[in-house]
Amino acid sequence: MEKLFDIFLLMLDGTQITLEIFFVTLLLSLPLGMMAALGRLSSLKIISRIVEFYIWIMRGTPLMLQLLFVYFALPMIGIRLPDIAAALLAFTLNYAAYFAEIFRAGIQAVPKGQYEAAKTLGMSYPQTMRRIILPQVIRIVLPPVSNETINLVKDTSLVYILAMNDLLRVARTIVQREFDMTPFLFAAIFYLAMTFVLTWGFKKLEAHYGKY
Amino acid sequence: MANTNTGEIMLKMTDIHKAYDDLEVLKGIDIEVRRGEVLAIIGPSGSGKSTLLRCINKLETIDKGSIAIKDKFLVQTKDSEAVYASGKAEREILSSTGMVFQQFNLFPHMTVLENLLEAPMQVKGLKRSEVEPYARELLAKVGLSDRADYYPSQLSGGQQQRVAIARALCMKPDIMLFDEPTSALDPELTGEVLKTMRELAAEHMTMVVVTHEMAFAREAASQVIFMADGNIVEQGEPEAFFAAPKEERTKAFLQNML
Numbered sequence: 119m120e121k122l123f124d125i126f127l128l129m130l131d132g133t134q135i136t137l138e139i140f141f142v143t144l145l146l147s148l149p150l151g152m153m154a155a156l157g158r159l160s161s162l163k164i165i166s167r168i169v170e171f172y173i174w175i176m177r178g179t180p181l182m183l184q185l186l187f188v189y190f191a192l193p194m195i196g197i198r199l200p201d202i203a204a205a206l207l208a209f210t211l212n213y214a215a216y217f218a219e220i221f222r223a224g225i226q227a228v229p230k231g232q233y234e235a236a237k238t239l240g241m242s243y244p245q246t247m248r249r250i251i252l253p254q255v256i257r258i259v260l261p262p263v264s265n266e267t268i269n270l271v272k273d274t275s276l277v278y279i280l281a282m283n284d285l286l287r288v289a290r291t292i293v294q295r296e297f298d299m300t301p302f303l304f305a306a307i308f309y310l311a312m313t314f315v316l317t318w319g320f321k322k323l324e325a326h327y328g329k330y
Numbered sequence: 331m332a333n334t335n336t337g338e339i340m341l342k343m344t345d346i347h348k349a350y351d352d353l354e355v356l357k358g359i360d361i362e363v364r365r366g367e368v369l370a371i372i373g374p375s376g377s378g379k380s381t382l383l384r385c386i387n388k389l390e391t392i393d394k395g396s397i398a399i400k401d402k403f404l405v406q407t408k409d410s411e412a413v414y415a416s417g418k419a420e421r422e423i424l425s426s427t428g429m430v431f432q433q434f435n436l437f438p439h440m441t442v443l444e445n446l447l448e449a450p451m452q453v454k455g456l457k458r459s460e461v462e463p464y465a466r467e468l469l470a471k472v473g474l475s476d477r478a479d480y481y482p483s484q485l486s487g488g489q490q491q492r493v494a495i496a497r498a499l500c501m502k503p504d505i506m507l508f509d510e511p512t513s514a515l516d517p518e519l520t521g522e523v524l525k526t527m528r529e530l531a532a533e534h535m536t537m538v539v540v541t542h543e544m545a546f547a548r549e550a551a552s553q554v555i556f557m558a559d560g561n562i563v564e565q566g567e568p569e570a571f572f573a574a575p576k577e578e579r580t581k582a583f584l585q586n587m588l
Binding site for chain 1: 424
């Protein structure tokens with residue numbers, strides 16, 4: 119029993135790393151994704167093209183490869199980042215690309231008539247986006263954003279290749295040392311608990327934004 | 331309702347030309363609307379009537395010609411190039427128009443009352459307490475006082491369109507533009523919207539109405555224009571226009587509409 123409690127404590131440490139990567143990535147990639155979506159929809163061809171290229175690279179290569187690149191390849195050209203920063207950079211750039219496409223589709227799903235109505239009422243473009251378009255976009259994108267967010271919880275486990283002691287790596291270390299499978303069971307329960315909270319949170323958000 | 335109006339000219343469009351690539355949709359249109367007049371624009375689909383209306387508030391831009399609202403130029407042609415007023419001047423000119431769309435275009439995430447308050451508060455920077463009494467007055471006028479806290483999706487099409495009219499009026503425009511306001515409605519719901527429009531006309535609101543409702547054009551308009559293929563085919567006061575159209579095309583169109 120005491121042994122189980124020790125394992126539990128060790129895994130809580132790992133969970134902390136996992137949650138740290140999760141929250142910081144989410145916090146950075148959502149606004150970055152929104153900016154990329156607006157860039158993608160920009161009437162300036164050059165901006166739109168650059169963003170399109172960025173999204174293509176990020177969605178077209180494995181996240182694992184991107185992590186390795188930031189961690190091992192960047193130091194070769196003199197950019198050496200602390201472990202956690204390297205992981206966060208790769209995760210943020212990757213997830214922002216996915217969010218950008220979700221937001222772009224959401225923005226395009228709002229009927230043209232909404233822009234026209236706002237314009238004929240004298241509203242400026244920033245006012246129209248902030249007050250009229252984005253609130254409707256949020257409702258449209260919540261389900262796919264919820265999906266990506268839950269993916270992110272599980273994708274954080276990829277940092278094990280950077281030798282960071284996240285939840286899954288801690289579990290694996292204990293399993294290999296003790297020849298005891300319980301840590302894997304614990305890990306599964308921890309991930310499930312996190313996704314349960316997220317699912318619940320998004321359900322609340324959807325109810326809030328879906329009241330009309 | 332004879333056209334004896336000698337009031338101030340509210341809208342003057344001169345020699346309006348517009349083309350999409352090679353397709354000419356407006357081929358030199360002239361229009362003049364005085365204060366309190368109701369101009370009904372009728373015509374088959376593809377005649378350019380909606381495009382013409384949308385040029386008045388710059389939802390569409392013109393290639394050549396001039397548009398003046400209350401004597402201020404929104405656009406005029408210099409050296410065969412259409413030059414628009416810019417920035418603040420343009421916003422001021424456009425703020426004297428209000429528009430009602432075929433598809434209502436209410437803001438779905440806001441209640442009826444919020445739809446009305448939005449622009450006066452955001453654009454004019456008014457406080458809620460300064461707008462709300464007027465907004466509620468307008469809702470009463472269109473017969474929807476009891477729906478102030480409903481969302482648009484909870485209303486019928488006719489009710490939504492009446493909210494849209496109230497929303498446009500809440501910005502206190504001098505000219506109201508209607509783009510086929512009853513075309514998306516079930517037949518039994520058009521009456522309530524047309525009634526609201528008739529009441530507005532009776533209060534001498536200046537209106538430009540693109541419509542398929544011949545009865546409305548006949549009873550409420552002070553001037554009727556029949557458009558086809560980007561041209562004005564015939565124009566006149568409703569009595570004469572409907573009783574004795576001069577042009578063959580007008581006759582054929584009116585016969586089809588009955």
